[in-house]
Amino acid sequence: MSSKTPKPFFILNFYCLFILIALLIGSCASKRDVVYFQNSNDFETLVDKNTFSPKFKVDDLIGIHISTLDSEASVPFNLYRGSQEGGIKPEQVDYLVDKDGDIDFPVIGKVRVLGLSPEEVRVLLREKLKDYLKDPIINIRLKNFSVTILGEVNRPGTYPVNGERITILEAIGLAGDLTIKGMRENVMVIRDFDGTKVYSKVNLTSKEVLTSPVYYLTQNDVVYVEPNQSAVTSSSLDNRATIAISIASILITSTVILITRN
Numbered sequence: 001m002s003s004k005t006p007k008p009f010f011i012l013n014f015y016c017l018f019i020l021i022a023l024l025i026g027s028c029a030s031k032r033d034v035v036y037f038q039n040s041n042d043f044e045t046l047v048d049k050n051t052f053s054p055k056f057k058v059d060d061l062i063g064i065h066i067s068t069l070d071s072e073a074s075v076p077f078n079l080y081r082g083s084q085e086g087g088i089k090p091e092q093v094d095y096l097v098d099k100d101g102d103i104d105f106p107v108i109g110k111v112r113v114l115g116l117s118p119e120e121v122r123v124l125l126r127e128k129l130k131d132y133l134k135d136p137i138i139n140i141r142l143k144n145f146s147v148t149i150l151g152e153v154n155r156p157g158t159y160p161v162n163g164e165r166i167t168i169l170e171a172i173g174l175a176g177d178l179t180i181k182g183m184r185e186n187v188m189v190i191r192d193f194d195g196t197k198v199y200s201k202v203n204l205t206s207k208e209v210l211t212s213p214v215y216y217l218t219q220n221d222v223v224y225v226e227p228n229q230s231a232v233t234s235s236s237l238d239n240r241a242t243i244a245i246s247i248a249s250i251l252i253t254s255t256v257i258l259i260t261r262n
Contacts, residue, residue, distance in 0.1 A: 036184065037207045052216040053117040054142060054164055057193060058101060060219065061094045061143040062113070064125070068133050077106050077129065077136075094143050101194075107132065114194070118142070118164065147217050149175035151225035152182030165216050168202065168209070171223055178204075183228040189214040190222040 056062065066077040080090035095103040101114025108128045113121050118140040129136050145161040154176030168189065178184060184204040191198045191214065200214045209215060217223070 036204050037209075038205050052165060053119065054145070054218055055115050055117055055193075056097055056101075056113045056121070056142070057219065058097055058099055058114065058195075059144075060097045062097065062103065062121075063092070063094050063139075063141040063143050064103075064105075064121075065092065065139045066125075066129070066133070067137045067139075068135065070134075073133055074136065077133070079106060142219060145219045147171045147220070148222045149225075150222065152179045152227050153177065153225055154179055161219075167215055168212075168217055168223060169204075171217055171221075172225075178225055181227055183226040186226055188224045188226065189217070190224065191218060192220060193218075 064078075066074045068074045079093040079095075081093050095105070097103055097113060100112075102110045102112050105111045105125070105128075111121075111124065111128065113124075116124070122138045122140055125138050126136060129138075142164065145164075145166075146158050147161060147166065148158045149171055150156050153172065156175060159171065159174045168187070172178065187202050187204055189200045189202065191200070200212070202209045202212045202214060214221075
């Protein structure tokens, strides 16, 4: 039997080495691909001029509570489920924005809120209630504010939002930040308003994201982080590696049989 390494083994080793090098190259990412706000300068000041305020949409749930110095006078203008019998406090009912953009408010009837901000609805209700109540205090809150983060983030999912607004950076933070394979230069925000989908893209590696029209998210926005070329290449190489391992197994088995027979 010859002491030289059989040629199939040499081919196999070379092929495995090639796959390893390709995997290493494909998984590399430069600083330019992963660092946020690369064009910002030390002690640079950016004034937030964004006057964003959420606008109510169809199917939104709105919590509205009316109160006055005379608590009895405001009772008919608040919706409750249940009664105070047995010492159980009744539960306040939220208002659903119907397909026409209206809510059905006690006493005064239909109120159109579609496309209005909480402050605009507050002014509208105060005007409609002035014949019934003196100096009413009107608290308004969006109850179903949530955003969905998908793609190359550590914890994709739908997240509830406390408060009236959230930035895209805060939303990504809820999802555990982007993975190293997320494309930071091309993050997509999908926004729906009255049945119309609007697609916007932002570049997280640039400070201009802070002044983007979608920097503040609205309810039911979807943020999608696209995989970068490294992720795509790695996925392709993973499939090829599986095939290569299968081929290598066949080569090893065939070589062992040939050596054994000789």
